[in-house]
Structures are given as structure tokens and as C-alpha cells.
Amino acid sequence: MSGFGGFVLRRGIGTVITLLAISVIVYVVFFVTPGNVAQITCGPRCSPEQVHQVAQQLRLDDPLYLRYWHFLQGILVGQDYSTGTSVEHCSAPCLGLSYQGDQQVTQLILAKLPVSLSLVFGAMVLWLILGVGTGVLSAWRRGRFTERLLTGITLAGVATPVFVIGLVLMIVVCGQLQLLPFPQYVSLTDDPEQWAWNLLLPWLSLALIEAATFARLTRASMLETLAEDHIRTFRAYGVGERSIIGRHALRGAFAPIIALNANNVGSAVGGAVLTETLFGLPGIGQELVHAVNVVDLPVVVGMVLVIGFFVVIANAVADVLYAVADRRVVLA
């Protein structure tokens, strides 16, 4: 099979295999956990009988393959769970119930996803504008003071960990200058203005770091294009520097920028753990840190799968966009 349809099909199958493999790895890793999951779930003051009951209810004593089979069954056809007194039905793409408080993992993820997506996509807009803008500016002003200054700044940006810049921003802007209140998540649908104001600092901290990478990439690709023969020909025909930089050189940078962006959006959903923890945003990352600490296996598996899904999809989108932007690449 060839062409775009074949590519999508092959990529789809690949995605499913990858996600299955990730879920198996997470299951195995947590299955060999030496800690007593039932004891942790039940709490430190549970009697041995209560712990035993919890273990039975969560099917913790089942062998690994059986537990994994139940997990797959839940995803494909749904699953019924007895929560002590009543029976709860969890419909088709069911990732199980949280060990803590019997909440459905799918619902938990759906509740947390908007926060993480707001964070990542808002930051993406900022880092593209800042990064590509800086890159274009330094390619245009190459060899001058502006370029040296920008190169220094972007290098500093690449070298700063996101939690350091976030911490410093929060202390300076919210603590010392008191320009903004300490961030508190407000839903977009509740109050768009408050949503944006509260996410401004998290956006900035994520975006400043990422923008540095984009600025470096943009500058490097543009300089590479500027050294090519067709640019010399344009110059010989008397095309102005503005048009050469803004139209022809920038075009050469498009493909790598698009590819990097798709990749970074995917990994940023995972990397948002730090930003969310730092600013106390109730997103997927923060929930995952909590779930890992209390060994809440269904939540961990579900969230790792969702994040893995984003990474794999983003990589596939990157490949397609790369091929669209650069016709020389053949999808295989």
C-alpha cells in the first residue's frame, strides 16, 4: 500500500502497538512493586482483615496476565466494578477505577485534560511568536550587535530549567512586585479573562524556555538557506533584503520549525508535570505525581497512556507536516 492512506494506516497500527507495549511495561513495572499496594490504599491504620478485603476488591491477588486481561477488556467492551455495596458500570474505553475513591480513570483524565491542554497550547502560541521572531531578527541582523545579544539571550534560555525560570518569575512578579496574584486555575468556559491572566505566568515560563530552542533552530536554518545558490540568484536580480529574509530564507526554515513544534507539543504535555506542580495547576501532570506517590496503578497507566498517545500522534503529525512543507521527503 502506498500514498497518504497507506501511511495513515501503517502509522495507526504502529500507534496501537506502541501504546500496548507502553501499557504492558507500566503494568509489569508496577506489578513488581515491592510495596504493599493494598496497605497503602487502605491507609496505615487498617487491620489485616480490612487490607485483605481491599486486596480482594481491587483484584490485587490475581496473577499479572489476568489483571492485564481485565484491563484490555475494559478498554474494548467496558467493565463492571463492585464498589462494596453497589455495582458501577464503566463503559467502553474504560481505563479502570482509581484505587482512591473509586472514580473512573477516564472521567478523571477528562476533568484534568483541559488544564494541561490550556497550558500547552497557550504556551505554544507564545513560544512560536517569540522563538521564530527572535530567530528571524537575528538572521536578518547577522554579524551585528543585535544578533550577538539575541544569541546570548537564547543560549541563556536554553540553559535555564523550566522550574527555575518559573520559580523566579513567580517570586518576582507575584511575590515582590505583586503585579499578578499567585496563579489559580480558572476554567476557560467560566471566565476567559481570568483564565488567561492566571495562566500568563505558567505560559511564559514554558514558552521562554521553548522559544530559545526555536530561535536557535530558525536562525540556523535561515543562515543555511541564505548561503544557498538560489538566494544569490535572487540577490543578483535585485530582490530586496527584506523580501529575501522574510519570504525566501524563512521558507527554508518552515519544515524544521513545524517538525520541532509537533514534537515539542507532544512532549510538553508530559513535561507540563513540572509547570503544573510548580504553579499548582490541577492538570494531568500534577494528578500523575500524586497517583505515583500513592501507587494508584489504574490512574498511572491511564495517564501514561494518554500522554504517550499525544506523543505518538504528535510525531506522526510532525512527519506529515514535514512532508507537506518539504516536498523532497517521501513518507514511508
Place this chain on the structure above:
Amino acid sequence: MSEALVASQPAGTDLSVPAASGARQFWRRLRAQRAALVAAAVVALLVLVALAAPLLTAIEGQDPFTYHPSLIDSARGGVPTGSFGGITGDHWLGVEPQTGRDLFARLVYGARVSLGVALGATVVQVLIGVVVGVAAALGSRWVDQLLSRLTEIIVAMPLMIMSLALLAIVPSSFPRPLLVALVIGLIAWGNTAKIVRAQTLTLKQLDYVSAARLSGWGTWRIARRELLPGLAAPVITYAALLVPTNITVEAALSFLGVGVKPPTPSWGQMLTAADVWYQAAPQYLLLPAGALFVTVLSLTVLGDGIRTALDPRAASRLRIGTGRKREARADAGTKGDAGTKDATTKSASSKEATS
């Protein structure tokens, strides 16, 4: 890729020892970049500080673990007594709020953890990446399929998330810094393997490898004698840039509380604790933040410098001193053909990455 240059040097040039000139050329090109030199000096200093941590703290007369309750003003909520966060002749950088542990000692011991974990993780990443990449490129179709699929899975696994999960479940009796290095190395070798595979596929088609194959060499011998030298440049380049990334990851994991655990000092951990003390003891926050910044920055600049020194196309843009005209001429003689070779390698590997 400097190997390619050495190999194609025109006969008759009286460069003393051809075998050593790959390394010599590398040093010359690295020395031609001022920023990389400064960065290398800073990195050397940091490594020295990390190695000499026990000596330095012995000179100061402190250690990173002892509590000094007498230096803490419990009436003011645990703020260090005295000005500037408790800086005295005994405590060069002041003491930690609440506990009174010596900050200088914790900072220099933190450098050990930071650099040690990052280097350890890089070694694991490179070892796995090279073995998997070479095996995929040289093995049968099935081996390649299997290993490439495995690499894809590893690349798709979110590093922070998986390390969080892995680090949370291993019992705390396992030496923590070693564990963090292992976990980072075991999760993040995917890109190294991809680069190595692509590069090996390119090298495999070169004439000297075919010649070795025709003269009856086995796969293992070819891999060791003919391919590994050609892989050195791209692997070193990539590894040099992995180190600063790993430092950031370790700091991030410790910041989240799952990395290196107290009482072992770590910069990321100090930052978490320092969050609430920034007004009373600003250096408690600024020191680990600054240390992280300087370390990652200098390692990144050094990594960039190494890349430029090993990349024939980038290196040809360097202005190498006039005292070495002859060598520069030898460079120029081979530049054209090495440049195009490198360009084809690059486009081949970028296509490889998208396939």
C-alpha cells in the same frame, strides 16, 4: 567525521602522524572557538570542585549533614541568625533555614550528585544506544524491525512521567543517585539508537566497509574495526549535548521529590526547599539556581563547540590561526569532497528519521 578527512588527506602532505591528527585537528578546531574554550574551563572547574568536595569542606571545617540549631532563630520561624542568611567566616555561604546545615558544603556536594548522575546516565544511554543502533543496522531484516520498533516505543515514552513512575516504586534502600542515573539512561536511549542506526546504515555502504566484507571479515570484526571509529564523531557530538539535558532532568526529578532523596544534597531538592525562604535567605534559592544555570550553560556551549569541531562543514567557517597555514591548506584541499559527503549523510539521516 574527522576520520573521513584524515583518510582522504592528499598523499605527500608531511603531517607527522596521521593516526593522531584526527584528535589534533579536533583540538585545533575546538581551540579556535573562544566561547567553547571558556566553557571548557568552567566545566573543568566544576568537575574539580565536585571531585574535591570533601577537601573543600574540610578547609571550610564543615560537612553537609550536621545540623546547627544554634544558628537558627526559631522565634522568627527558622530563619538563620545574623545578616545575609548567616554568612560568617565559618559558613562561607550561610546556612540552610530551619536546619542550619552549611550551604557551601551542600552546594559542592550537590555538584557531585548533579555531574555524577548526568554522566552516569549519559554512559548508559550511549552504551545501549550504540549496541541497539549498530545491531539494528547490521542485523537481519527481522532484527532491524524488532529493534527499530523497540526504539520507537522508547522514544514515545514520556521521560519525566516514566522516571516518576519508576523512581516511586524502587525501595529506598537502593543507592539513590545510582538509581536516578540508571532510570534516566534506561528510558532515554531511543534517540541515540536512532542516530547510530542511521549513521551505521550510511557507513555500511562505503567502499572500505565493502572491501573489508569482501576480504572475508566477520560482522563483529567489521563493526568493531571499521564502523565504530566512524560512529565516534556523531556519538560524541550527541553525548556532549545529552549531559546538560540529563543534569536538568535530575534536578527536575529531585525538585519533584522523587529523585535524589534527603539527606543527600542535590540542587533540585534545594530549590524545592528554598521556595518559601526567598525573602529571609535569598542565597538559599539563588545558589542552586545559579549553579544549575552555569553548569547547564557551560556544558551546552561546550557541546556546541564539540559539534562545530567535529562537523567539517561548520569547522570550515572557523578562522583558524595563520600560523597553521599548511594544515589549513590541507583542510581546504579536502573540504569540498568531505563537505558533500557530509551533506549526503545528513539528508539520508533526516529521511531516515522520518521514515
